[in-house]
Amino acid sequence: MFLEDFFSHIKNQYTNNLPFVAYRKPNDSRVKAMLQNTDALYSTQGFEDKGFVFAPFEDSSQTVLIPLEHSETKCCDFNSLLLNNSSQNQIKTDETDKRTHVNLVQKGIESIGMKHLQKVVLSRCEAIPFSENQFLSAFKKLLQNYPNAFVYCWYHPKVGLWLGATPETLIHMSGNRFKTMALAGTQSYKDSLEVTWNTKEKDEQQFVTDYIESCLKPYVNHLSVTEAKTVKAGHILHLQSNVSGVLNASLHTILKKLHPTPAVCGLPVNEAKAFILENESYNREYYTGFLGELNVMETTSRNTNRRNVENNAYHSVKTVTNLFVNLRCMQIKNNQALIYVGGGITKDSIPEHEWDETVSKAETMKQVLMS
Numbered sequence: 001m002f003l004e005d006f007f008s009h010i011k012n013q014y015t016n017n018l019p020f021v022a023y024r025k026p027n028d029s030r031v032k033a034m035l036q037n038t039d040a041l042y043s044t045q046g047f048e049d050k051g052f053v054f055a056p057f058e059d060s061s062q063t064v065l066i067p068l069e070h071s072e073t074k075c076c077d078f079n080s081l082l083l084n085n086s087s088q089n090q091i092k093t094d095e096t097d098k099r100t101h102v103n104l105v106q107k108g109i110e111s112i113g114m115k116h117l118q119k120v121v122l123s124r125c126e127a128i129p130f131s132e133n134q135f136l137s138a139f140k141k142l143l144q145n146y147p148n149a150f151v152y153c154w155y156h157p158k159v160g161l162w163l164g165a166t167p168e169t170l171i172h173m174s175g176n177r178f179k180t181m182a183l184a185g186t187q188s189y190k191d192s193l194e195v196t197w198n199t200k201e202k203d204e205q206q207f208v209t210d211y212i213e214s215c216l217k218p219y220v221n222h223l224s225v226t227e228a229k230t231v232k233a234g235h236i237l238h239l240q241s242n243v244s245g246v247l248n249a250s251l252h253t254i255l256k257k258l259h260p261t262p263a264v265c266g267l268p269v270n271e272a273k274a275f276i277l278e279n280e281s282y283n284r285e286y287y288t289g290f291l292g293e294l295n296v297m298e299t300t301s302r303n304t305n306r307r308n309v310e311n312n313a314y315h316s317v318k319t320v321t322n323l324f325v326n327l328r329c330m331q332i333k334n335n336q337a338l339i340y341v342g343g344g345i346t347k348d349s350i351p352e353h354e355w356d357e358t359v360s361k362a363e364t365m366k367q368v369l370m371s
């Protein structure tokens, strides 16, 4: 299928108020779509269904499924669209927003001093004027600008229109093998991956790694955890450890343990969540929730570079799940782009720096909003 046809299917689906998702996995050359046949609102209870799942931060009853059995699928090669991407955006941040966020972070730091809270991830939502019918152009720019992110555009007429380019895997499963990551700590990218990390960032990333390791241990054989490495996400750097193993429990059991991780909520999880719900003055909805392919069949052909063509006939078909944390995302609503950004607060946080971090993260979306 040609790229233009692919995008016009998506446009028609949106014009007809029908649910869809279009997405490209990290470092993949294909962009895929699931176009639902009706506007029914499906959900998944046990994560055994096949399709594309879209789950919120907090209320699991709002988990939406685009079921494979009620959708048409499309796939297309995505090689750079050669968009004119030179626009430097001049969207200024607001002083009141800054004061509100700095106060919130200050309150978080004080709570960490008083209670046994170790880390809390605090966020905000910034509204930018943006015409809804420009969403495809923003999606194309996300695809082009962030090749190693999971880039998506998700729509349901009864829920909303969301776009994002997230660097964070929640869980990848192929058969019973799984991979996840502990991603935390942020600094701006300045032409090099050879950077030093402060204790604050190292600690907050280690909290996440330790938490993931301890909560998965009872359900995993051959658990392996790598040293934290610097990774690049757009113009931002993070610290990342990879975690992998073989699961001896259901996906649902693991998701209940993993979501929300201390990377997007805090530690201890319940205390951090209570602090967030009480003190963030808006509803995160699907930001810091998760999304992705659920139990879909994937065919991998082996030996494709061998001369012996008979070997090329060997295919392995596996059930795979590829879920990502919904970060670096926005909701398009009432001709506004609502950009969601946050960061991990520890006892060593400096409120002004935490504000700067959210400004820098918001750039990931602002870059694609200008025409």
Ligand SMILES: C=C(O[C@@H]1C=C(C(=O)O)C=C[C@H]1O)C(=O)O
Residues within 6 Å of the ligand: 121, 123, 168, 183, 184, 185, 186, 238, 263, 264, 327, 328, 340, 341, 342, 343, 344, 345, 361
């Ligand atoms: C909460 C966000 O990102 C998370 C928080 C990070 C941090 O505190 O350094 C880094 C990556 C993510 O795990 C966000 O992007 O909004």
